Amino acid sequence: MRRFFPYIRYLKAERRTFLPAVVYGVMFGAVNGLGLPLMTKYVFPIVFDSSGGPRLTTWELLSVAAWLPMVFLLRGVCGYLNSYYITLTGTRVLEAIRLDFFRKLQVLPLSFIQGRSAGDLVSRGLADTGQLQNTLITVANDGLKQPLTLFSSIGYLSYLAFTEQGVVLVLVCIALVPLCVFPVRYVGKKVVKRAYQVQAQLGDVSGQITENLSAAREVRAFSLEARATERFAAACRALITSQLKVVKYAQALTPAIEIVSACGISFTLLYAYREGMSIDTFLSIIMALYLSYEPVKKVGAINNELKRGSASLERLEVVLNEPVRIADPATPVEIGRLRGEIAFANVNFAYHTDVPVLQSVTVRIPAGTVCALVGPSGAGKSTFANLVPRFYEAAAGSVSIDGLDVRALRLTDLRRNIALVSQEPVLFNDTIYNNLLLGRPDATREEVIAAAKNAFADDFIRNLAQGYDTMAGERGVLLSGGQKQRIAIARAFLRNAPILILDEATSALDGESEAAIQTALKRLVVGKTVLIIAHRFSTIRDATMILVFDQGRIVAQGDHRQLYAGNDLYRSLYDRQQMSGGLASTAAV
Numbered sequence: 001m002r003r004f005f006p007y008i009r010y011l012k013a014e015r016r017t018f019l020p021a022v023v024y025g026v027m028f029g030a031v032n033g034l035g036l037p038l039m040t041k042y043v044f045p046i047v048f049d050s051s052g053g054p055r056l057t058t059w060e061l062l063s064v065a066a067w068l069p070m071v072f073l074l075r076g077v078c079g080y081l082n083s084y085y086i087t088l089t090g091t092r093v094l095e096a097i098r099l100d101f102f103r104k105l106q107v108l109p110l111s112f113i114q115g116r117s118a119g120d121l122v123s124r125g126l127a128d129t130g131q132l133q134n135t136l137i138t139v140a141n142d143g144l145k146q147p148l149t150l151f152s153s154i155g156y157l158s159y160l161a162f163t164e165q166g167v168v169l170v171l172v173c174i175a176l177v178p179l180c181v182f183p184v185r186y187v188g189k190k191v192v193k194r195a196y197q198v199q200a201q202l203g204d205v206s207g208q209i210t211e212n213l214s215a216a217r218e219v220r221a222f223s224l225e226a227r228a229t230e231r232f233a234a235a236c237r238a239l240i241t242s243q244l245k246v247v248k249y250a251q252a253l254t255p256a257i258e259i260v261s262a263c264g265i266s267f268t269l270l271y272a273y274r275e276g277m278s279i280d281t282f283l284s285i286i287m288a289l290y291l292s293y294e295p296v297k298k299v300g301a302i303n304n305e306l307k308r309g310s311a312s313l314e315r316l317e318v319v320l321n322e323p324v325r326i327a328d329p330a331t332p333v334e335i336g337r338l339r340g341e342i343a344f345a346n347v348n349f350a351y352h353t354d355v356p357v358l359q360s361v362t363v364r365i366p367a368g369t370v371c372a373l374v375g376p377s378g379a380g381k382s383t384f385a386n387l388v389p390r391f392y393e394a395a396a397g398s399v400s401i402d403g404l405d406v407r408a409l410r411l412t413d414l415r416r417n418i419a420l421v422s423q424e425p426v427l428f429n430d431t432i433y434n435n436l437l438l439g440r441p442d443a444t445r446e447e448v449i450a451a452a453k454n455a456f457a458d459d460f461i462r463n464l465a466q467g468y469d470t471m472a473g474e475r476g477v478l479l480s481g482g483q484k485q486r487i488a489i490a491r492a493f494l495r496n497a498p499i500l501i502l503d504e505a506t507s508a509l510d511g512e513s514e515a516a517i518q519t520a521l522k523r524l525v526v527g528k529t530v531l532i533i534a535h536r537f538s539t540i541r542d543a544t545m546i547l548v549f550d551q552g553r554i555v556a557q558g559d560h561r562q563l564y565a566g567n568d569l570y571r572s573l574y575d576r577q578q579m580s581g582g583l584a585s586t587a588a589v
């Protein structure tokens with residue numbers, strides 16, 4: 001139970017529905033625990049009066065007859081209102097948790113997201129919050145009503161035993177109720193471990209579906225259909241096995257408690273026989289006893305549900321409690337538009353602490369420079385570029401722009417000054433227009449169209465079925481690679497940021513598209529500080545500054561002429577690229 005304490009603050013926010021729920025729950029418990037036993041005790045003797053006393057008046061008869069309906073009416077109304085308000089509270093709390101989960105995903109460092117399978121995160125956000133919802137609803141429905149019923153019926157039992165039959169009976173009756181705690185605790189322990197497993201396996205199943213769908217083409221190209229299905233079947237089988245284990249333990253609880261309660265009733269019967277108890281008192285005790293075992297059974301089920309909920313909570317907390325390492329500083333430096341001078345001073349960086357990716361990188365890129373990053377695959381070029389918008393944080397040293405450490409700036413201010421055109425631009429499943437607008441959400445329609453024209457995208461967009469209002473499809477699948485790139489360039493035009501990061505596409509496009517993109521890029525880079533991760537020799541040659549990366553270090557810098565003459569690595573990279581570039585353009589002809 002303590003597990004859930006940190007979440008009480010969510011309940012505080014919903015006190016306007018939570019408090020009425022508690023009040024109705026208390027009323028339900030009192031009516032439920034006392035109504036029927038009191039009836040057997042006080043109403044039955046009047047109706048089944050065997051002493052031949054005076055018959056009841058009509059008025060008395062009516063009030064006797066009204067007892068049962070009144071009990072059920074009160075019980076029903078209070079029970080209903082309790083369930084309604086508590087479910088309302090529960091679902092609102094859940095909504096808040098789900099929202100917090102999603103909000104957290106927006107601000108967590110990229111490394112956190114990349115280190116996990118998307119499907120598993122999806123499953124945490126849906127299946128685990130779903131499980132938590134079940135828990136909330138079960139607990140909400142029975143969590144108050146049942147314990148309160150238990151208290152009032154035990155209270156009644158004690159009262160009866162003290163006033164009529166002595167203390168022994170009360171001990172017999174009540175002593176058996178706590179016996180039920182043992183099966184409840186035993187089963188709870190078994191359930192929690194397996195519930196965690198179930199949720200993890202759900203994550204695996206959903207991960208496989210997500211991965212499979214995102215690689216639909218590769219699955220077909222490599223004929224992986226059968227293998228993927230086999231793996232999926234195994235994951236499903238494992239999931240079902242674990243789910244059945246949870247059911248196995250959870251379902252054993254009810255019979256266990258029923259057996260204990262049957263023993264309790266037998267004891268009472270024996271005791272009643274010895275004491276020569278009247279049938280009214282006996283029936284009323286049995287009723288109260290039955291009414292106190294029923295809640296224990298339900299409390300057991302609640303306990304199981306709580307365990308499952310806490311397993312899910314644990315999985316959600318992996319996200320909810322993850323510290324946001326890359327966050328706004330307490331007192332950010334206020335900035336407007338930056339000039340765009342980028343400086344790295346002794347920067348070390350590693351994705352995983354044991355494998356250094358950048359090592360003592362020091363470089364100053366003056367504002368307005370077109371700077372090409374070259375080097376073998378895995379040398380650290382993309383990593384270097386990713387440190388500028390603070391997608392990752394340098395482990396040592398500093399990255400600064402215009403002399404301001406990027407950690408001193410508000411993230412939105414920093415990133416507003418940077419435009420990004422990535423190797424494989426991602427479009428959202430929205431209209432082309434809205435996808436362009438992401439560059440600068442407050443742009444006018446004229447500005448959006450002007451940007452599209454500058455990026456040579458206007459023509460092809462107009463030729464689409466619904467022009468600018470055409471949907472792009474998930475991740476932009478309805479557009480070609482070259483079209484997506486032009487949309488990304490148009491976005492960068494709109495953003496008009498002083499710093500531009502360009503990860504050049506590796507695959508050569510067809511001649512016309514390629515030429516359009518190159519011209520668009522030439523227009524785009526004017527007056528900006530540009531980091532180009534260059535894969536084409538034409539780009540490299542045009543750059544005013546070239547940084548040569550090798551194994552996480554900048555091994556040389558200069559312009560093309562200097563480097564070609566003085567750096568072996570650069571010369572060999574350049575020659576190789578020129579050859580493959582040459583081949584590619586020959587092939588394209």
Ligand SMILES: Nc1ncnc2c1ncn2[C@@H]1O[C@H](COP(=O)(O)OP(=O)(O)OP(=O)(O)O)[C@@H](O)[C@H]1O
Pocket residue numbers: 111114351352357375376377378379380381382383384549
């Ligand atoms: N998200 C990541 N998590 C862990 N390691 C990573 C991650 N991204 C890159 N790396 C590792 O960091 C090193 C540098 O990668 P980086 O992407 O910066 O290389 P690159 O120079 O851009 O290569 P390429 O030319 O192939 O794009 C590589 O060894 C790579 O395996």
Ligand SMILES: [Mg+2]
Pocket residue numbers: 381382383533
């Ligand atoms: Mg790269």
